[in-house]
Amino acid sequence: MKSVRGDLMLGVLILLSVAAVPALFILAAGKSPVAAYGALIGYTLATFNGFAEVVVHAIPLTLIGLGVAVAFRGGIFNIGGDGQLIVGAIASVAVAPWLGRMPVPLGLLCFLVVGFAGGGALGALVGWLRARFGANEIIVTIMLNYVALQLLTWVIRGPLQEPMRIFPQSFAIPATVELPVLVANSRIHAGLIVAVVATLVLFVVFRHTAYGFRLSVIGENRSVAPFAGINDRRTIVQTMLISGGLAGLAGAVEIAGIHHKLQDDFAGGYGLAAIAVALMARLNPLAVPFTALLFGVFYVGAGALQRDAGIPFPIVWIIEGTVIFAFLAYDALMHRATAPR
Amino acid sequence: MVEGRPVPSYAGRPLLELVGIGKSFGRTAANRDVHLDVWPGEILGILGENGAGKSTLMNIIAGLLSPDVGKILLNGETVRFSSPRDAAAAGIGMVHQHFKLIGSLTVAENIALGDARWGRGMLRLTSLRKEVGALAATLGVAVDFDRRVDDLTVGEQQRVEILRALSRRPRLLILDEPTAVLTQDERLGLFRLIADLAERRMAVIIISHKLEDILENCRRVVVMRQGSVVDRAHLAGRNRADLVRMVVGEDLPAVVGSPERAVAAAPLITVENLTVRRANGTLAVDGASFALLSNEVLGVCGVDGNGQSELIQALTGMVQPASGRVHYHLQGVRDGWQDAAMLRRLGLCHIPEDRHRHAILADLPLTANYLMTHLGRREFNWRGWLRRRAVHDRVAAAISAFEVRAPGPHARMAELSGGNQQKFVLAREFACAPRIIVAAHPTRGLDVRTIAFVRRQLMRMRAEGAGILLLSADLQEIWEMADRVAVMAAGRIRGPVAVSETTLQDVGHWMTAR
Missing domain, CATH: 3.40.50.300 (P-loop containing nucleotide triphosphate hydrolases)
Known part of the structure; x- marks a missing residue:
């Protein structure tokens, strides 16, 4: 048996390298690494405001990350989180004026469901293209990201533009479909509950349903499907629907909880980070919220570095990249140590 | 000697x-x-x-x-x-049981792979061709460097593996x-x-x-x-x-012979004019007609690549035939093509020829491997909800009934040896009390004791009334087990005829006939 001490040593080594590599760049920028890490960790984890912002960013990251995890479990690489988030948000904003007249929790619920449906429709389209024509979902989702971005640019200057027709943004959604603030004096909204519920639902789906089982079978070995009589095409479409739907839900949550209207840069580029979130969680839904918090630290920490330590914020992307690499290295080393015969 | x-x-x-x-x-x-x-x-x-x-x-x-x-x-x-x-x-060179070739590459590229002599950045395939070609010639091995490995028969793939090993002297x-x-x-x-x-x-x-x-x-x-x-x-x-x-x-206990049928045989599958095409459009099965009867083992033999695999995939619901009719004489059967899950529910089970590709999930536990083909059963799947406890109990019972050497139901499939994996597949496939068993090379790569075990199990099912379609490359096996034998050559089926009325020489002759 490999010693636990060896594993521990390896863990410490990796943590040290995570700290050391970005330190070189911080030194090169003429700043003190200690001050930088102090600012980064001090603000994000030790202040109320900082941590609240981390949670705010972790909400969409969790939802999209769960979507990525669903797809990856089935061996489908959904890189389209950003596009699905945008389309989900557009769909729910488009119907928001009608939902506003509904009783309070019902309108909000419908708002979220429409967001899920919007992202899900875009995802299902990708799944169908793949199942029907064998289209590569990576390429299709990346391309659709640009289509969705252009769609957003158009709708906020066209059909969904605010009534004054001055600013490139949509009308504000009715207050009745907004997600209420959950923690006073912060932006933490009830989307947190949505993210937690989605996490639990997905855990149950993976563990206890026939659909979750089929998904893991085709993810493990696609060629088994015809032998076992599993309809892998249908499973692919279903999976992309759920995966895109979760990203779309994230879009609706961002609108209902934070922005209350569509604007050019509301999407925040969470899609790519969500892939790292899902992979670092090893596609385990219960771990996704925690890795999402980690990436929330990077998002919020970037601002803190610039503000408090006067360090150019791209340093935080170097830290983020180092963490991902270190995780991969750790994973590879652990895998090698326990490689099957 | x-x-x-x-x-x-x-x-x-x-x-x-x-x-x-x-x-x-x-x-x-x-x-x-x-x-x-x-x-x-x-x-x-x-x-x-x-x-x-x-x-x-x-x-x-x-x-x-x-x-x-x-x-x-x-x-x-x-x-x-x-x-x-x-x-x-x-x-030291090694040729593995499961070939380590890359199907989408050509023979030359596979030989060059991981061998610095043929270049690290740019491949020097011309000199590879010359040197390895000369080696092949001295050994009297024919080799076409430009063919894709996917297009080769298993025997040809093995020669590429051996040649690759030998090219490193x-x-x-x-x-x-x-x-x-x-x-x-x-x-x-x-x-x-x-x-x-x-x-x-x-x-x-x-x-x-x-x-x-x-x-x-x-x-x-x-x-x-x-x-x-x-x-x-x-x-x-x-x-x-x-x-x-x-x-x-x-x-070893003697292999069970084929006693006379006690029960009158009834047809279980009737195949009429069945035509199957490969994914690339070529004709694999060309108008096959025959019947599989109850209480019989129908042996099907042929040289690899003559359409037997495709015939079996069509009969077991893995691929849709291009034309023709397959009728299953099973209770509750509907018209038209049915997928493998539906056929299993009706009582047709399948032991596929490529275990790793089709029949097992190496990295998942035995419970998942079992559930895989029983997902339609109410016992394990109640309106979309899994009953893991029931699966676990069934797997534990199956392991002990078929003497599968495994640490337990939660062991990963890859932890089992090949023979025990095959026993597990058998246990799983027999669990739905099949009336029709389609077994492709069920004893390939197994040791003598496991071979005897697998054959005994098949003969037991035959005695209980099942019809068994046995695809085997081993004529000895066909002769020991089958009641009737059919031969496939170039996509056409010959027979079936009673084994007692034919000879090994006849069958061998039919196998190579064009």
């Missing part, structure tokens, strides 16, 4: 010597205190049941695994391999189950090649379950059981029964 068997010189020192090799995976000892010597020009046979530790030992020699204890001496000097590349550099060549997938002709060709290599002073180690492979071609045999060498012997004057006793440690 066999003439022309090369005589190695046992003078001087052995080419390779293993001293006290031990290797454990977790708590299981795969190898225990193994001593072994191989001499230049020798063909050494290694026998043992599935899971006896043969493959582990060979992987240690070939540098894929490093031993926990013990040492490896090459020409009397201790060596330590940290990768297959080291072993290859030291002159090894002094020792290890062949793991080289004949498992070969036809009789290909098998004879392989052993001619091996004898030729041995004459050129190369040492060859052959692992095989087929006792004939060892008896006819090796001078010495080493027998392994549960990780240890239990016997080693010169083969002169030994017969098949001696070898069986050495491997199993006892005499």
Whole structure:
């Protein structure tokens, strides 16, 4: 048996390298690494405001990350989180004026469901293209990201533009479909509950349903499907629907909880980070919220570095990249140590 | 005994010597205190049941695994391999049971792969062609460097593997189950090649379950059981029964014969004018018509690639036929094509020829592997909700009923040896009380004891009234088990005829007819 001490040593080594590599760049920028890490960790984890912002960013990251995890479990690489988030948000904003007249929790619920449906429709389209024509979902989702971005640019200057027709943004959604603030004096909204519920639902789906089982079978070995009589095409479409739907839900949550209207840069580029979130969680839904918090630290920490330590914020992307690499290295080393015969 | 068997010189020192090799995976000892010597020009046979530790030992020699204890001496000097590349550099080549070729690449590209001589950045395929082509010519092996490996038959793929190993000029060549997938002709060709290599002073180690492979071609045999060498012997004057006793440690129960049918046979599948196309559009099955009856074993034989695989995939609901009709005489059957899940529910089970590709999920536990083909059963799947407890109990029962050697229902499939994986597949497929069993090469690559077990199980199902379609490359097996036999050649089916009314020669002739 490999010693636990060896594993521990390896863990410490990796943590040290995570700290050391970005330190070189911080030194090169003429700043003190200690001050930088102090600012980064001090603000994000030790202040109320900082941590609240981390949670705010972790909400969409969790939802999209769960979507990525669903797809990856089935061996489908959904890189389209950003596009699905945008389309989900557009769909729910488009119907928001009608939902506003509904009783309070019902309108909000419908708002979220429409967001899920919007992202899900875009995802299902990708799944169908793949199942029907064998289209590569990576390429299709990346391309659709640009289509969705252009769609957003158009709708906020066209059909969904605010009534004054001055600013490139949509009308504000009715207050009745907004997600209420959950923690006073912060932006933490009830989307947190949505993210937690989605996490639990997905855990149950993976563990206890026939659909979750089929998904893991085709993810493990696609060629088994015809032998076992599993309809892998249908499973692919279903999976992309759920995966895109979760990203779309994230879009609706961002609108209902934070922005209350569509604007050019509301999407925040969470899609790519969500892939790292899902992979670092090893596609385990219960771990996704925690890795999402980690990436929330990077998002919020970037601002803190610039503000408090006067360090150019791209340093935080170097830290983020180092963490991902270190995780991969750790994973590879652990895998090698326990490689099957 | 066999003439022309090369005589190695046992003078001087052995080419390779293993001293006290031990290797454990977790708590299981795969190898225990193994001593072994191989001499230049020798063909050494290694026998043992599935899971006896043969493959582990060979992987240690070939540098894929490093031993926990013990040492490896090459020409009397201790060596330590940290990768297959080291072993290859030291002159050890290995051809694995499951080929390590890349299907989408050409033969030349596969041979060049991982071999620095043919260039690190740019490949020097022209000089590869010249040198390896010359090597192939001296050995009398035909090779087309430009064909994609996917397009080759299994036998041809194996020749590419061997050629790749030989292109690195090894002094020792290890062949793991080289004949498992070969036809009789290909098998004879392989052993001619091996004898030729041995004459050129190369040492060859052959692992095989087929006792004939060892008896006819090796001078010495080493027998392994549960990780240890239990016997080693010169083969002169030994017969098949001696070898069986050495491997199993006892005499095997006789294989069940084919008693006369007690019940009147009724058709279970009627196939009319069935045509199946491959994914690339070529005709695989060309207008097949026949019936499978109850209480019978219908043997189907043919040289690989003549449409048998596609016939079976069409009958078991894995692919849709291009035209023709398949009617299943099962209760509740509907018209039209049905997928494998539907057919299983009706009582048709399938033991596929490529276990790793179709029948198992290596990295998932046995419970998942079991549930995979029983997902439609209310017992395990209640309106979309899994009942894991019920699956677990069923798997535990299946493991003990079929004597599958496994740590438990939660063990990963990859932890089981090949023979135990096959037993598990059998247990799983028989669990739905099938009326029709389609079994493709069900004993391929298994040891003698497991082969006897699998055959007994099939014959038991036959006695209970099931109809069994047995696809086998082993004519001996067809003759021992089948009531009727059909032959496939170039997509057309010949027969079926009663085995008692035909001869091996006839069938062999039909197999090669165009």
